[in-house]
Amino acid sequence: MxxxxxxxxxxxxxxxxxxxxxxxxxxxxxxxxxxxxxSAQNQTQWFKSEQPHLYLVRSGHFDLRSxxxxxxxxxxxxxxxxxxxxxxxxxxxxxxxxxxxxxxxxLPQSAFDFLRHEYKPFEQYFVRAHAKRLxxxxxxxxxxxxxxxxxxxxMSRAAVTLTPLASIQExxxxxxxxxxxxxxxxxxxxLAGVVTDRDLRNRVLAEGLDPARAIRxxxxxxxxxxxxxxxxxxxxxxxxxxxxxxxxxxxxxxTPMGMITSTDLLRQQKSDPVQLIGRIYKARSYGxxxxxxxxxxxxxxxxxxxxxxxxxxxxxxxxxxxxxTGRLIDLYQQQHGTAPTPFAWICFGSQAREEQTLxxxxxxxxxxxxxxxxxxxxxxxxxxxxVCQQLDECGxxxxxxxxxxxxPQCRGTLSEWCDRFTTWTHAPTPHAMLNCKIYFDLRFxxxxxxxxxQFLHHLSEIPKNELxxxxxxxxxxxxxxxxxxxxxxxxxxxxxxxKYLDLKKRGVVIINDIVRLYALQAGISKPNTLQRLRALxxxxxxxxxxxxxxxxxxxxxxxxxxRTQIDREGLPENCINPEQLSSLERHxxxxxxxxxxxxxxxxxxxxxxxxx
Amino acid sequence: MNWLTRLRNWHAYRHQRxxxxxxxxxxxxxxxxxxxxxxxxxxxxxEIRQGRIILGTARHVVNKEVRQLGQSPVIHGVxxxxxxxxxSLRTLLQQLAEVLEQSMLVCHNAILDWGFLKRAxxxxxxxxxPERILDTMQxxxxxxxxxxxxxxxxxxxxxxxxxxxxLPSACEHHALSDALSTxxxxxxxxxxxxxxxxxxxxxxx
Numbered sequence: 001m002x003x004x005x006x007x008x009x010x011x012x013x014x015x016x017x018x019x020x021x022x023x024x025x026x027x028x029x030x031x032x033x034x035x036x037x038x039s040a041q042n043q044t045q046w047f048k049s050e051q052p053h054l055y056l057v058r059s060g061h062f063d064l065r066s067x068x069x070x071x072x073x074x075x076x077x078x079x080x081x082x083x084x085x086x087x088x089x090x091x092x093x094x095x096x097x098x099x100x101x102x103x104x105x106x107l108p109q110s111a112f113d114f115l116r117h118e119y120k121p122f123e124q125y126f127v128r129a130h131a132k133r134l135x136x137x138x139x140x141x142x143x144x145x146x147x148x149x150x151x152x153x154x155m156s157r158a159a160v161t162l163t164p165l166a167s168i169q170e171x172x173x174x175x176x177x178x179x180x181x182x183x184x185x186x187x188x189x190x191l192a193g194v195v196t197d198r199d200l201r202n203r204v205l206a207e208g209l210d211p212a213r214a215i216r217x218x219x220x221x222x223x224x225x226x227x228x229x230x231x232x233x234x235x236x237x238x239x240x241x242x243x244x245x246x247x248x249x250x251x252x253x254x255t256p257m258g259m260i261t262s263t264d265l266l267r268q269q270k271s272d273p274v275q276l277i278g279r280i281y282k283a284r285s286y287g288x289x290x291x292x293x294x295x296x297x298x299x300x301x302x303x304x305x306x307x308x309x310x311x312x313x314x315x316x317x318x319x320x321x322x323x324x325t326g327r328l329i330d331l332y333q334q335q336h337g338t339a340p341t342p343f344a345w346i347c348f349g350s351q352a353r354e355e356q357t358l359x360x361x362x363x364x365x366x367x368x369x370x371x372x373x374x375x376x377x378x379x380x381x382x383x384x385x386x387v388c389q390q391l392d393e394c395g396x397x398x399x400x401x402x403x404x405x406x407x408p409q410c411r412g413t414l415s416e417w418c419d420r421f422t423t424w425t426h427a428p429t430p431h432a433m434l435n436c437k438i439y440f441d442l443r444f445x446x447x448x449x450x451x452x453x454q455f456l457h458h459l460s461e462i463p464k465n466e467l468x469x470x471x472x473x474x475x476x477x478x479x480x481x482x483x484x485x486x487x488x489x490x491x492x493x494x495x496x497x498x499k500y501l502d503l504k505k506r507g508v509v510i511i512n513d514i515v516r517l518y519a520l521q522a523g524i525s526k527p528n529t530l531q532r533l534r535a536l537x538x539x540x541x542x543x544x545x546x547x548x549x550x551x552x553x554x555x556x557x558x559x560x561x562x563r564t565q566i567d568r569e570g571l572p573e574n575c576i577n578p579e580q581l582s583s584l585e586r587h588x589x590x591x592x593x594x595x596x597x598x599x600x601x602x603x604x605x606x607x608x609x610x611x612x
Numbered sequence: 613m614n615w616l617t618r619l620r621n622w623h624a625y626r627h628q629r630x631x632x633x634x635x636x637x638x639x640x641x642x643x644x645x646x647x648x649x650x651x652x653x654x655x656x657x658x659e660i661r662q663g664r665i666i667l668g669t670a671r672h673v674v675n676k677e678v679r680q681l682g683q684s685p686v687i688h689g690v691x692x693x694x695x696x697x698x699x700s701l702r703t704l705l706q707q708l709a710e711v712l713e714q715s716m717l718v719c720h721n722a723i724l725d726w727g728f729l730k731r732a733x734x735x736x737x738x739x740x741x742p743e744r745i746l747d748t749m750q751x752x753x754x755x756x757x758x759x760x761x762x763x764x765x766x767x768x769x770x771x772x773x774x775x776x777x778x779l780p781s782a783c784e785h786h787a788l789s790d791a792l793s794t795x796x797x798x799x800x801x802x803x804x805x806x807x808x809x810x811x812x813x814x815x816x817x
Contacts, residue, residue, distance in 0.1 A: 003656065003670050003671050003672035003788055004670070005658075005667065005670055005788050005789055005792045006783060006786065006788070006789060007782045007783055007789050007792070008667065008792070030667055031667065031668055032667075032668060033667040033668075034664040034665060034666055034667065035664065035665035035667065035792075035795075035796065035799075036663065036664050036665075036799070037663075037796065037799035037800050037802070037803050039803040039804075041803065041806075042803050042806075045663075058780060059778060059779055059780045060778065077780070100778065101777075101778075101800070101803060102778065102779075103779065103780070103796055103799075103800075106664070
């Protein structure tokens with residue numbers, strides 16, 4: 001009598017579809033199994049077209065490639081292959097590439113046919129897997145979500161341009177001839193302004209202006225624009241935010257390339273949460289704003305399944321928060337009168353870095369001009385309190401650290417804010433370091449961007465000495481990556497005895513901290529980590545390889561982290577149980593942590609002279 | 613066997629590869645480590661043909677005649693109840709002798725297993741001498757020494773060897789699991805040493 005190897009049985013019981021089948025199916029499978037060891041050198045002898053088999057990866061990693069050499073999928077422990085030819089009878093067309101040699105279980109066709117015949121769920125599983133594989137390879141060819149396309153792909157028409165001295169009538173004629181609703185006004189090949197249908201109506205006809213006059217007088221000067229390499233997503237965001245319908249497109253040299261219109265975008269658009277941003281900017285009451293905010297979680301999980309670059313989710317959520325905040329400020333001003341002085345509503349932390357999640361809380365403040373009176377301060381106190389409370393009702397929690405515009409400390413004039421920053425940078429206590437980590441990631445949301453620009457300028461002028469950088473570097477190194485000496489995960493345990501890894505605190509946050517430190521030193525004012533890294537390419541502080549590594553790690557950890565938020569199982573926020581990852585992901589995760597650790601050490605060496 | 617046959621065999625052997633021969637990978641459960649005093653509790657084996665482990669050939673035979681289990685069940689888990697379901701040592705040896713006919717024997721630390729088996733075969737007057745014995749532990753030892761490594765005390769255990777080839781961890785000290793683990797290790801070693809065609813047998817002995 002055959003004896004069954006318990007290890008193999010246990011392993012097979014955990015694999016789909018055997019978990020759902022009678023025990024006898026697993027038993028039969030194991031009884032007819034053969035085991036081979038597949039390495040890059042010996043692989044040619046195993047996979048022969050005349051003898052199709054079902055293969056199951058037990059260990060190692062393999063890339064499955066199509067005839068044309070395109071990667072179909074990466075196979076790791078528990079992945080089947082070879083079933084398409086068992087099902088269709090067609091010869092094997094895909095090729096296997098060994099990434100890491102390992103054991104593969106092999107089931108002959110006769111045994112596969114028996115199981116398929118005897119157990120319906122077994123057959124269904126492989127028929128479905130086959131259909132899915134066909135779909136996914138087709139899907140990849142037909143490119144993913146439209147909003148990830150580049151602006152240049154959408155822009156069909158060449159730029160229609162005129163000089164500022166051309167007459168209004170001439171402009172109208174050109175627009176008629178090219179059948180466009182707007183033209184770009186250029187001076188020395190640089191964008192100077194835009195004239196649209198609406199300008200001809202509102203600024204010429206309605207005002208009774210002489211059509212012989214120069215278009216310089218009616219054009220919108222310094223219009224918003226977008227680069228051809230940007231994503232359509234960004235274009236739409238910009239148009240909705242500023243309520244404009246025509247957006248000039250420039251190339252890297254800032255030469256006008258063409259115009260995209262809201263109709264171009266709407267034609268592309270199916271159902272997308274980006275539309276929601278537009279609806280929020282148009283909401284007429286607080287109630288309506290709150291109603292729209294309720295749609296965010298559903299739309300988000302829907303959107304998450306559609307796009308490949310999941311880091312867009314953070315951008316999208318921040319975009320939504322920006323929209324909510326901006327609209328609430330507008331509505332408040334409509335009801336209680338326009339603000340007595342210019343102001344700037346700014347945000348900090350994750351919203352500023354555009355990596356907000358559904359669980360992020362509020363971090364915001366108000367920037368006021370010098371010489372603001374007590375009475376005027378009263379108005380802003382009301383505004384701050386109101387907006388923060390409304391945001392809370394929209395699902396963005398209040399900040400436990402009270403970094404909110406409702407807190408008088410977070411409503412200051414230019415010099416008051418600068419004083420706070422100066423105190424932190426000059427006396428780098430642990431508490432000051434904590435503040436620096438939150439407040440140095442800041443972004444403008446609403447109000448006067450001129451005021452905000454002045455603030456940024458002042459901030460960059462605040463002298464930061466070596467002691468400050470050393471303290472930041474030391475602070476970064478307090479936090480360690482969860483990898484032991486022998487490449488083992490160091491797991492934490494909660495009170496329910498779940499073991500887990502904290503991807504945010506011990507991964508993403510460390511990268512953010514490191515990048516912030518380099519960015520501050522290089523004088524980069526962008527808050528977003530990836531943008532900062534991109535900007536750092538022009539400075540000589542980090543090698544391009546280090547930058548690429550940090551970008552990849554950040555993306556990988558963020559992706560993993562957001563995925564766990566969408567489907568998590570009883571673990572604390574942002575945490576995963578590495579046991580539940582595929583062995584490939586575990587491998588990548590270890591590698592990512594290792595790179596973070598190296599960056600941490602490099603940082604300590606550079607800024608703290610290795611004195612840690 | 614005349615000298616000509618022997619020469620022919622030797623010549624054939626020089627070019628023989630692992631994939632060309634049938635192998636029986638064996639592991640014994642014992643009551644201790646001394647062949648003179650201790651007994652075979654069970655034997656488990658699985659065959660490799662043309663470089664494939666055939667799970668359908670896996671056998672686990674328990675010797676119901678064990679006199680003194682002592683503390684050994686702690687390690688291998690075969691207790692009195694399991695013993696009662698076994699067969700006589702003679703039957704066990706006969707079954708094993710049958711599969712070993714025309715095959716090579718593979719063990720992890722063959723000195724121990726073959727030491728017990730040789731003695732048992734002689735005692736039961738079964739004429740049995742496997743064509744050749746491969747030892748995955750010795751293969752690994754030679755490989756590490758060739759790489760100029762100094763060998764730590766426990767670097768040659770079955771699980772330590774498997775880890776070096778990134779083979780998945782398995783439940784240890786169960787005869788059949790260990791036999792399969794050894795078989796998998798041999799395939800990995802064969803691929804590592806031999807490249808496209810697999811290793812020559814003489815590289816492995």
